[in-house]
Amino acid sequence: MLKVGLTGGIASGKSAVGEMFVSLGAHLIQADEISHKLMTPGEAVYQEVVRRFGSGILNPDGSVNRARLAELAFGSGSGAGSRKSGSRIEELNCIVHPAVIQRQNLWMEDVGRSDPQAIAIVEAALILEAGADKSFDRLIVVTCLPEQRIQRWAARTRTDIETARSEVKRRMTAQFPDEVKIKAADYVIDNSGPLEATRKQVDEVFRKLLLEANDQRRTTND
Numbered sequence: 001m002l003k004v005g006l007t008g009g010i011a012s013g014k015s016a017v018g019e020m021f022v023s024l025g026a027h028l029i030q031a032d033e034i035s036h037k038l039m040t041p042g043e044a045v046y047q048e049v050v051r052r053f054g055s056g057i058l059n060p061d062g063s064v065n066r067a068r069l070a071e072l073a074f075g076s077g078s079g080a081g082s083r084k085s086g087s088r089i090e091e092l093n094c095i096v097h098p099a100v101i102q103r104q105n106l107w108m109e110d111v112g113r114s115d116p117q118a119i120a121i122v123e124a125a126l127i128l129e130a131g132a133d134k135s136f137d138r139l140i141v142v143t144c145l146p147e148q149r150i151q152r153w154a155a156r157t158r159t160d161i162e163t164a165r166s167e168v169k170r171r172m173t174a175q176f177p178d179e180v181k182i183k184a185a186d187y188v189i190d191n192s193g194p195l196e197a198t199r200k201q202v203d204e205v206f207r208k209l210l211l212e213a214n215d216q217r218r219t220t221n222d
Contacts, residue, residue: 001108001111001112001115001116001117001118001119001120001213001216002118002119002120002137002138002209002212002213002216003108003120003122003135003136003137003138004026004119004120004121004122004136004137004138004139004140004209005121005122005124005127005132005133005135005136005138005139005140006018006021006028006121006122006123006124006140006142007123007124007125007126007127007128007139007140007141007142007181008125008141008142008143008144008178008181008191009125009143009144009149009172009175009177009178009181010125010149010153010168010171010172010175011144011148011149011150011152011153011156011168012142012143012144012149012191013142013144013152013191013198014123014125014142015030015123016191016195016198017140017142017189017191017198017202018030018121018123020198020199020202021119021121021202021206024202024203024206025119025206026118026119026120026121026206026209027111027115027118027119027120027121028120028121028122028123029104029107029120029121029122029123030122030123030124031100031104031122031123031124031125031126032123032124032125034100034103034104035096035100038096038099038100038103039063039064039066040063041062041063044099045095045096045099046064048095049064049069049092049095049096050064052091052092052095053069053072053073053088053092056068057069057072069092072088073087073088073089073091073092074087074089074170074171074173074174075087075088075089075170087173089173089174093126093129093130093174097126097130097132100124100130101130101132101135104122104124104132104135105135107120107122108120108122108135116217117213117214117217118213119206119209119210119213121140122135122136125175126174126175127139128176128180128181128184129174129175129176133184137212137216138186138187138209138212139184139185139186139187140185140186140187140188140189140205141178141181141182141184141185141187141188141189142188142189142191143178143181143182143188143189143190143191143192144190144191144192145192148192149168150164150165150168151164153167153168187205187208189201189202189205
């Protein structure tokens, strides 16, 4: 089995690229999906996050209000000094990341047992930032133009461009710049053009991953 990390900056199109890989036969799990489950009542991560950040982050039904948590985690500042304006994102990440990494590693083990020839992909925004890149055989980075991030975030959250610009800038303070991610990548997918151009890149990368998975299997069997 080939273990693949799929990452990229905020609103770069990781999920769309991940869906393309799934359509070609890859197995995929999203770290954000794991995080959502860990944030449900009864989970140890949920309990620790509420203990640290307070009951004010909860909805009336006890579920986590992610917008309120994000406001506390990222702080109210923006721009170059935002990290110094009450940001607690590292504190939140220290609670959530180890549990997410453990769950995604268990998932990859399960995939490997059921399908030894699989290509198992974990989609996560903070693979490098969390030091989780060592868990993977290959790393794919998705990129796009800075202004496209803002436009996509505005469309996704149904906010105006200036609000989206501020939020993207704020969230990017917790992420490595594309230049750093690209240097660490085995494959880079440029998602700044038409969707069909992205799909062609995904097809090409998947062909290479299949070859690598086959080589890995032959080496293991020898």
